[in-house]
Amino acid sequence: MMKTGNYACEFIQNDCYPPVMTARATSEFLGMLKSDAMLSRLDRAAAARCHELADVVREGSRRLEDAARLGDMQTVFDEAHEIRGLAGNAGLAASGRIADGLCAYLSAMTQANAAIDAGVVGLHVGSISRAANTRDEATRLGTEVDKELRALVKRRLSALSARPRKPA
Amino acid sequence: MTAASFDHLRVLIVEDNNHMRALLRSLMNALGIRQVIECTDGASAYAELRDKKPDFVLTDLSMKPIDGIEFTRMVRTAKDSPNPYVPIVMVTGHTERGRVEAARDAGVTEFLAKPITVQNLLLRIAEIVERPRPFVRCHSYFGPDRRRRKDDDYAGPWRRQDDIANDVAII
Secondary structure: OOOOOOOOEEEEOHHHOOOOOOHHHHHHHHHHHOOHHHHHHHHHHHHHOHHHHHHHHHHHHHHHHHHHHHOOHHHHHHHHHHHHHHHHHHOOHHHHHHHHHHHHHHHHHHHOOOOOOHHHHHHHHHHHHHHHOOOOOOOOHHHHHHHHHHHHHHHHHHHHHHOOOOOO | OOHHHHOOOEEEEEOOOHHHHHHHHHHHHHOOOOEEEEEOOHHHHHHHHHHHOOOEEEEOOOOOOOOHHHHHHHHHHOOOOOOOOOOEEEEEOOOOHHHHHHHHHHOOOEEEEOOOOHHHHHHHHHHHHHOOOOEEEEOOEEEEOOOOOOOOOOOOOOOEHHHHHOOOOOO
16 A cells, blocks of 8 residues: 555544533434334424425426516526425425426526526426426326436537537 | 433534424424524524534535635644534535535535435434544544445555555555
């Protein structure tokens, strides 16, 4: 083995800094965290926010449509990013997944300095809105639509990377 | 012991989206954690860290003017940081590899992708409580040990101070 460089690292073990709680409290806290009662209580707390978050996602999808219509791709990304973060907790999983796919497409095209296809964006935006307003959206069309849109983006990104690079 | 026994615990939530902040607050309350401090960006969160001394932090990534990455870096490395060892869980919809690596290299303790699930949130909190990691200080990083797995086949380079002291790093 060869020494490379002259890096020195110091390790500070966990008994050298304050813990989150005492050892006894940790044991009791973990027991509580792992109980079925705690899981149920947390599920109920999350479910209580579901309707409110669903309304927020639907409002976001309207702003998303407006931004797409104006060609404002930064706002499209920002709104899609908020939707992908919230939709799952709003019971709108398919909307969230499609929004995630849209964010991935926009990030990849921006990074590659390539032109964003308004048609691809439009397909995503329309699907997010329809999924957000459809009952039982994740188990019906929403999942299939997400799959097809991801396949479309994959084809577009493959075509992008297959383009000959300009000489330096 | 009941959930009410943990009302001495204090959590700092750093999140600019009102609804996500409300959701995280509800979940913390359901856990029995009543002292929930809320901020909308890294700058105000750093001030609250000094004043309120939370036991752990849940932070978003994208915020302005100071985002979660910069906030984490400040907590870990600023000379006036009130607690460079505080557990920080980054909760974000940004799951691109580059972002996850940036969060790791800023010194987050755990990473949780949105949309959050109750199970994953519990797992992350259990990790920071049950398995606090050693911290590493080197020329380019201060924060929790970033290694997640032990690799018996690792063949160097060897950089630890005690590797050098024990002459491990020599052919």
